[in-house]
Amino acid sequence: MSFSPVISFDNVTKKFPVRKGFKTQYVHALRNIYLDVFPKEIISIVGESGSGKTTLLRVLSRVYLENNGSIKFKGEIIPKKFKRNEELKFREQIQMIFQDPFSSLNPVKRVYQILKRPLELHKFEQVNQRIKEVLEEVELTPVENFINKYPHELSGGQRQRVVIARAIVTKPSVILADEPTSMLDVSIRAGIMKLMLKIRDDLDTTYIHVTHDLAAARYISDRIAVMYAGMIMEEGTADEVVLDPLHPYTKLLRKAAPDPDKITSEKLGNTGEVPDLINLPKGCPFEPRCPFAMEKCKNYLPQYFQVDNRKVRCFLYENR
Numbered sequence: 619m620s621f622s623p624v625i626s627f628d629n630v631t632k633k634f635p636v637r638k639g640f641k642t643q644y645v646h647a648l649r650n651i652y653l654d655v656f657p658k659e660i661i662s663i664v665g666e667s668g669s670g671k672t673t674l675l676r677v678l679s680r681v682y683l684e685n686n687g688s689i690k691f692k693g694e695i696i697p698k699k700f701k702r703n704e705e706l707k708f709r710e711q712i713q714m715i716f717q718d719p720f721s722s723l724n725p726v727k728r729v730y731q732i733l734k735r736p737l738e739l740h741k742f743e744q745v746n747q748r749i750k751e752v753l754e755e756v757e758l759t760p761v762e763n764f765i766n767k768y769p770h771e772l773s774g775g776q777r778q779r780v781v782i783a784r785a786i787v788t789k790p791s792v793i794l795a796d797e798p799t800s801m802l803d804v805s806i807r808a809g810i811m812k813l814m815l816k817i818r819d820d821l822d823t824t825y826i827h828v829t830h831d832l833a834a835a836r837y838i839s840d841r842i843a844v845m846y847a848g849m850i851m852e853e854g855t856a857d858e859v860v861l862d863p864l865h866p867y868t869k870l871l872r873k874a875a876p877d878p879d880k881i882t883s884e885k886l887g888n889t890g891e892v893p894d895l896i897n898l899p900k901g902c903p904f905e906p907r908c909p910f911a912m913e914k915c916k917n918y919l920p921q922y923f924q925v926d927n928r929k930v931r932c933f934l935y936e937n938r
């Protein structure tokens with residue numbers, strides 16, 4: 619693995635204004651995010667609903683703009699406003715795979731047209747050759763059986779393969795995958811995850827993968843970052859985080875996903891109250907639910923503490 623990150627979040631914060639009567643309040647969706655993602659790495663962002671996972675991908679892909687901090691792509695700060703042509707180049711390099719393969723494909727376009735569009739937009743040559751190659755890469759073969767199909771003529775798993783083909787057709791260096799298997803039948807999830815791994819090996823793609831499924835995250839990733847209330851609470855290799863969680867919140871997630879050896883697990887068990895992202899506590903956002911909470915957790919926000927190669931935002935690790 620190279621030591622220059624391909625993506626680098628530096629103290630990124632994102633808040634959304636919400637009107638409450640005459641008052642404007644803020645939902646603190648991302649708080650002080652520091653995250654480096656290295657070439658060819660698969661990093662999973664894991665957390666419960668509302669922890670900020672999708673917002674993190676959307677800020678990176680410029681659907682939203684951060685309020686503070688900055689994000690670098692290949693060492694350059696991603697501008698808040700792109701110059702002409704800059705945006706096209708950026709979009710060619712960073713592609714998204716969404717949760718729902720049903721709504722993310724245009725129902726009136728055939729597979730051929732769906733794949734041709736990004737190639738035209740990014741001015742690729744030898745379009746037909748590239749479409750054939752990419753369908754082979756996602757294992758929709760023989761290609762002739764799929765190229766003229768409409769999305770409704772395909773199964774859920776085949777549609778997600780078309781979504782993946784569209785994402786990789788312009789040979790991006792980074793793919794942002796937002797719960798790419800959660801809407802698929804359990805029986806076909808493993809096939810899609812294996813395909814993502816094969817694409818990484820064949821095309822040297824870097825992935826940021828968002829999921830609430832710890833078992834899936836362990837199966838697919840090199841590293842895992844655990845999010846809670848808009849913050850990354852723990853970051854380490856996939857095996858370390860899942861098999862030996864350090865942060866009390868990761869321990870809770872691990873308990874709610876009892877079989878980390880499976881490729882995917884069903885929905886998380888109950889992990890208790892979700893935090894209020896408008897009225898943030900002064901200290902650690904997990905303090906009200908934490909069985910190990912100390913007095914100072916109420917009043918101070920923990921910074922990252924290094925434990926071997928891992929980073930943990932928890933005062934339990936302050937003096938290690």
Ligand SMILES: Nc1ncnc2c1ncn2[C@@H]1O[C@H](COP(=O)(O)OP(=O)(O)OP(=O)(O)O)[C@@H](O)[C@H]1O
Pocket residue numbers: 634635636645646647665666667668669670671672673674830895
């Ligand atoms: N456009 C928006 N306006 C206001 N609040 C928003 C907006 N987008 C997200 N939020 C809020 O920000 C917080 C984080 O949301 P986000 O969708 O990033 O979480 P998530 O971890 O991806 O959850 P899920 O797994 O349910 O998709 C939530 O409280 C959400 O309601």
